[in-house]
Amino acid sequence: MAARLGRDDQALSRVPVRARHSWWSVATQRFGQTTALSQLLLGATLGFGMRFWDAFLALTIGAVLLSVVAVAVGVIGQREGLSTAILSRWTGFGHAGSAVLGMVIALSCTGWFGVQTGLAGATLAATAGVLPVPVWSLLFGIVVTVIAACGVRWMAWTSYVAVPAFLLLLLWLVLANVNDVVLSSPAPGPAVGMLTAITLVIGSFVVGAAIAPDMTRFHRNGWDVVKQTVLGITAGEWVIGLAGVVLAHGLGTTDVMGVISESGGWIGALVVVTAVLKINDWNLYSASLGLVNFFDAVFAIRISRTQVTVVVGCAGSVLAAAGIVHQFSHFLVLLGVVFPPVAGIMLAEYYVVRRWRGEIISTRPNVPRSAPSWVPVTVVIWPASAVAGELLPFGQSGVNSLVIAFVLYVSAGRLDLLRMRTRRATNREMKAA
8 A cells, every 4th residue: 555655755875866856846845844834933933032134134044054054955865866864875974884874863853743643633623622632643643643643745745735725824823913014113022142042043943954954855956945044934034923023022932832723723734835835745745765776785675655655644743642752852853953063064075075975976877886884983073063062052053063063074084094994886886776
């Protein structure tokens, strides 16, 4: 059934030219990721402690910095047509490192899939008044699982419907609850400094920027990556973030979820459902890519992305229905700190050090038949950068760790410290390639 249901979407190979999508299709899905409830809550936090134009400036600076990272990493994915986990084998991590990264991506994305599914289930149960939360969570999770299992094309059509619906519902929410002009009104709450505000904006999507290749590998050229990023991240930050700022100013509160709950039954519920739907399918999709890479790297087993999606989606839905995933929210936030150094290492290897870039480029349109088994220096740089980024008393931890990882990896390359063991492909893998 799973094989008939979905698409493998080149989980272990390069995305060929014929399978690339229009930039608008990918941009709509990226916009769906950034226009989430978390961005609305972020905007409300900024609006509660800042004047409108100060919050606008903070959102703009943060969006520009996020876009720089997303474009730089995303162009690598577009050029090579590979997912983040697979690409990492030749961008500093090696075979073993990519397996670890794939598992971290899978754990993080599956966890957030469960948390978001539980939120949608609770909202639907409260609005409908029939069926308990676990049942709604299970039903919603199954719907998202089917969409993700069917691949990027189904996910694109989901965004075509969910993104406009969410924006219209959000517009109604703003117009229904805010009557006063807020452009010149003072902040209703304790002041938030500009540096703190920029830090919050960057932290809200730095993980998504770091794993951009999962999405940008479907682009046709680098310019498409730029256009998608500007629309998806910059416009997303402005539209949803500023909506949160307006709500905070107009209502004098950061409790946006409370406003949504009290604003009209099914309208409020649909705001939540459309917001969750357009990001949760990508949570599940990235989780399946990470697991497919893990099984290939560790056990040399090629498994169907569709089948993995179905299994993981059902498991995540059951955990959401049981309410277990909410107990791991702090763990999921902790997992998020490991992604920015990944982007730093990949950027350093691909653009500056170029130890394995020649091999990955020369084998197009196929995947290289050999990869470094592991890179000892990366084993040190990756966690050290994450910890250092968190401990520094200034800046944003994600950006700090990304910059530290970039500098350390480039330094290691210049000092000829990038020793590695090379893993050769097996006969089975060579035939499959």
